[in-house]
Amino acid sequence: MITTSKIKPCLWFDREGEEAANFYVSLFPDSRVTSVSRYGEAGPGEPGSAMVVTFELSGLPFMALNGGPVSYRLSEAFSLSVDCADQAEVDYYWDALGAGGEYSRCGWLKDRYGLSWQITPRRLPELLSSADTAGAARAMRAMMGMAKIDIAAIEAAYARI
Template sequence: MSKVAPCLWFAREAEEAAEFYVSLIPDSRIRHVQRNGPGSPVGRQGSALVVDFVLGGQTFMALNGGPPDNFTQAVSFKINCADQAEVDRLWGGLSAGGSTGRCGWLKDRYGVSWQIVPVDMPAILGDPDPVRAQRAMKAMLGMTKLDIAALKAARDGR
């Protein structure tokens, strides 16, 4: 169990969102759903109140607390992807019904912000040669979904 766990506040979609996330991200599962009892002020009896789940080994909590403040990009979740196939799969899954932004950022259908990033991105953008690093950065700034081959080609001057 993680010592620190993000809590995502939803109006009524906590269980649905947790199921969606665990269906996309490996090493994920729902651990427990706390249901509302009789007379609950935030939901009908038997509906989910709190969902305890794990995404990629990180513990999360989703809460159905009634109308929330909207999610913003001030908090986002970065997923380190092993290869382009994983970038493509997660980008397609998480952006479905949501919106896409620049540089690998997206908002899912619930408004939660995600960064879908190749695991070797720090090496690509942090090339010791500043000219190569700048070419990669310029290429990244023109992308929505990140393209590993195009980033490496730009870094290498191809």
């Protein structure tokens, strides 16, 4: 596990940072909350509530900042990509992260906290970057019509089955 890093993504939440961090670490192996700093009497958050939560997802460091309801919002301009070994992993992360959120196209979703994720099977970039450009184009067209990625359907399109 990575325990120190010069670079650590910081995710802004109104006040759900600790809840979100606990949710994320419950889904990914080798994940944990590493610290929670709480607001004191000086504020600006409610005393005792989480201010900054540091955590690791599969060994990668993150911070969740409960900065309050200002104009800063998570957007699709920043997303986390989940490398999935097979369809079972795609299904697991798609269902778990998407519950209570919004599903989009091409393996993208926004979780219930507003964080965007790409649920990507390893097989997809292999097919899309294949030397068989016609097969790659068919795989791309198939993917563009999907919300959750269906590996078998993309492989069938690639192979023209």
